[in-house]
Amino acid sequence: MQGKGLLAGLKITLNRFFGKKVTVHYPEEKIPMPPRFRGGELDLAHDKCIACGLCAMACPNRVIELTTRMDEQKKRHLTSYVYHSGRCLYCNYCIEVCPTAAICWDKNYENSRYSRQQLDIDCLAISRAKSPTPVSEPNPSGQSVKEEEAK
Numbered sequence: 001m002q003g004k005g006l007l008a009g010l011k012i013t014l015n016r017f018f019g020k021k022v023t024v025h026y027p028e029e030k031i032p033m034p035p036r037f038r039g040g041e042l043d044l045a046h047d048k049c050i051a052c053g054l055c056a057m058a059c060p061n062r063v064i065e066l067t068t069r070m071d072e073q074k075k076r077h078l079t080s081y082v083y084h085s086g087r088c089l090y091c092n093y094c095i096e097v098c099p100t101a102a103i104c105w106d107k108n109y110e111n112s113r114y115s116r117q118q119l120d121i122d123c124l125a126i127s128r129a130k131s132p133t134p135v136s137e138p139n140p141s142g143q144s145v146k147e148e149e150a151k
Helices: 004-018 054-058 093-097 123-130 145-150
Strands: 042-044 064-070 076-084 103-105 120-122
Touching: 042 123, 054 064, 054 093, 076 123, 093 103, 120 123
Parallel strands: none
Antiparallel strands: 042 103, 064 076, 076 120
């Protein structure tokens, strides 16, 4: 029978036309990202971070800049943690090497910015803003903020 291929194609077309729609209306609806999604920005948990610097050393493009300070007990504390997302390869080395799982990718895939300076993200400030309770970090005097307020 001639036109058998035409009928088979028409059948597929009609099934797709009357089937479930898969279009997502993007700005209003967002697709949830899977757990293994690599992208967005680094999500730092500053309370878990031990300031070892392995994430900065593992990065091939030197995307992560972190500075630390030592207290009297020889414990390191983060003073800044800047992520330059414009240079990132999304290779995941920084996340794999972190011994305390203090960094991970957030699920935000909207990374467009108007200027290059906006691509430099202060992850420590964002993490502290997200934290429900402020972490009592020791001052240079060695006492925590809560201990000084009690005096």
